[in-house]
Amino acid sequence: MNLILLGPPGAGKGTQAQRLMAHYGIPQLSTGEMLRAAVAEGSDLGKQAKSIMEAGDLVPDGLMIQLISQRIGREDCANGFILDGFPRTTAQAEALDAMLAERELQLDKVIAISVDEEALIERISGRFSCTDCGTGYHDSFKPPAVEGVCDECGGKNFERRKDDNRETVQARLQTYHQQTAPIIPYYDADGRLARVDGMAEIRAVGDAVLALL
Ligand code: ADP
Ligand code: ADP
Numbered sequence: 001m002n003l004i005l006l007g008p009p010g011a012g013k014g015t016q017a018q019r020l021m022a023h024y025g026i027p028q029l030s031t032g033e034m035l036r037a038a039v040a041e042g043s044d045l046g047k048q049a050k051s052i053m054e055a056g057d058l059v060p061d062g063l064m065i066q067l068i069s070q071r072i073g074r075e076d077c078a079n080g081f082i083l084d085g086f087p088r089t090t091a092q093a094e095a096l097d098a099m100l101a102e103r104e105l106q107l108d109k110v111i112a113i114s115v116d117e118e119a120l121i122e123r124i125s126g127r128f129s130c131t132d133c134g135t136g137y138h139d140s141f142k143p144p145a146v147e148g149v150c151d152e153c154g155g156k157n158f159e160r161r162k163d164d165n166r167e168t169v170q171a172r173l174q175t176y177h178q179q180t181a182p183i184i185p186y187y188d189a190d191g192r193l194a195r196v197d198g199m200a201e202i203r204a205v206g207d208a209v210l211a212l213l
């Protein structure tokens with residue numbers, strides 16, 4: 001199963017990817033996570049990406065295409081993958097089709113999750129995650145069952161993303177509308193696109209996604 005989760009920042013891509021990953025046993029490939037790891041590591045890619053991410057802009061296509069091309073070639077992707085945060089531009093979407101064709105692979109579905117702008121800002125403002133296992137949470141919408149303790153791993157350390165602040169969020173939303181939303185018609189044209197109402201509760205959105213697959 002090869003899937004893309006598409007949608008603006010805060011739509012719930014990562015949240016739904018975690019459920020799909022557990023359901024199908026295929027990895028979530030989050031380019032945002034990969035870039036944050038590169039920044040933390042201080043690699044060349046991380047050095048190039050850091051200020052771009054802090055400004056809410058996009059890292060250059062060439063770097064992202066190379067990153068994802070290497071990643072889908074790894075063994076854990078043999079049964080499929082869930083792309084979260086890639087492609088984000090028409091150039092990335094075209095490059096993805098080329099790299100899949102080269103490997104004789106196809107996309108099963110591109111799932112576009114739509115959420116109102118106000119709700120996106122609310123979701124991003126309350127987002128945090130477990131430092132130890134990466135599980136995502138929200139102050140109001142998905143708090144851990146026991147305050148301060150991760151449901152999945154029992155860890156007690158949590159973090160918030162540096163770019164999840166009001167100003168950067170506005171820039172990221174603008175970037176989404178200008179550069180990423182135009183790829184929706186690209187996938188709609190050949191019937192690969194499916195739309196899901198992301199305004200529903202987490203569980204209901206997940207049920208709707210699974211019903212499509
Ligand atoms: P969100 O989940 O809020 O949409 P991500 O974690 O996917 O955010 O991405 C964080 C940042 O990393 C983006 O704002 C952008 O700067 C960079 N980034 C992630 N994926 C890509 C990509 N495919 N192309 C270019 N930049 C990317
Ligand atoms: P994305 O990966 O698209 O940027 P996330 O999956 O990180 O988005 O979700 C953003 C925030 O909103 C997280 O704190 C998450 O717990 C919360 N969230 C995700 N889906 C929903 C939903 N359907 N209803 C309410 N909150 C949600």
Ligand code: ZN
Nearest residue numbers: 130133150153
């Ligand atoms: Zn954890």
